[in-house]
Amino acid sequence: MSPARRLLFPLLSIALSVALVAHIVASEYKSGKKWAEPKVVTPGDNGSPPSDAIVLFDGSDLSKWEDAGGKGEPKWTVNDGVATDRGGDIRTKDSFGDYQLHVEWAEPDKVVGDSQGRGNSGVFLADHYEIQVLDNYNNATYWDGACGGVYKQWPPMVNACRKPGEWQTYDILFEAPRFDDQGKVLKPGYVTVLQNGIVVQNHSEILGSTSWDHPPAYEPHPLRQPIRLQYHGNPVRFRNIWLREMKPAVEG
Secondary structure, eight states: OOHHHHHHHHHHHHHHHHHHHHHHHHTOOOOOOOBOOOOOOOOOSTTOOOTTOEEEEOSSOOTTEEETTSOSSOOOEEETTEEEOOSSOEEESSOBSSEEEEEEEEOOSSOOOOGGGSSOEEEEETTTEEEEEOOOTTOOOOGGGSTTSBTTTBOOSSOOOOOTTSEEEEEEEEEOOEEOTTSOEEEOOEEEEEETTEEEEEEEEOOSBOOSSSOOBOOOOOSOBOOEEOOOSSOOEEEEEEEEEOOOOOBO
16 A cells, blocks of 8 residues: 555544534534523532531531520530530521531430330421431331431431431431412422432422321411421430522523
C-alpha cells in the first residue's frame, strides 16, 4: 500500500468522528427555558450540617426550643452534647414551611416494655404530623405505629432500626400542605423519610393530623409551623438536629 493510501484511512476515520460529533451536537434537545444559576451549598463532613443549614440543636443548649405546652423553657436535660426527653414535648421557637430535616436519636440502652411502651417518642412535622420514633428492634407493634411510620397512616416500607442504645438518623423531606382562605385543602402534605440511610417513606401522602384516638383529618393551619419533639415517658436521646428550607428552582 502506498504512503498516500496509508494516510487516507486515518484521515477518513477522523473526518467520520468529527461528522458524528457534529450530528449529535446539532440534534441535541434543549428545553429553551432560562434558569437562574443554582445557589452553591457546601456539603457537611462526617455528619456536620451543610453550609446553608439552620442548626436547631448543636449539643450546647436548647435555646432554639421551648416547652410545647407554653410553660417556658424546655425541661429536657442536656449533657455531653445530647438532649434527653423528659417533662413534656418541646417545639422550635421558629416556624418553617417545606424543608429537609436531619435528626439523630438513640433509644434507651436498657430495654423496658414492649410494643408502643418501648422507647416511644416522635418527630412532629408542622406540629401536626408525626414520624414515629420507637424501639422496633425485635419488638413487634401495630405496623402503622412503627418506627419510621407516619403515625396511624403509613407503616415504614422496611424495619431499619438499629439495636437499643445505638445512634440512628432520620433524614426527612417534608412538603407542607396548602389550604385556601376557607380552610379547604388545596394540596396535601407529602413526606419522604430515610432512616439510617434507608428509604422507609417514599413521597407518602399525609392524610391529615396524626392522633392516637381518632382518624386522620386535616386541621387548617398556616404554611409555616414549628417542629415538635415528643415526650412519651421514655428517655429517648437526641443530637445534631438541623434543617434546610427547600425552595424550587427559579425560572428566569
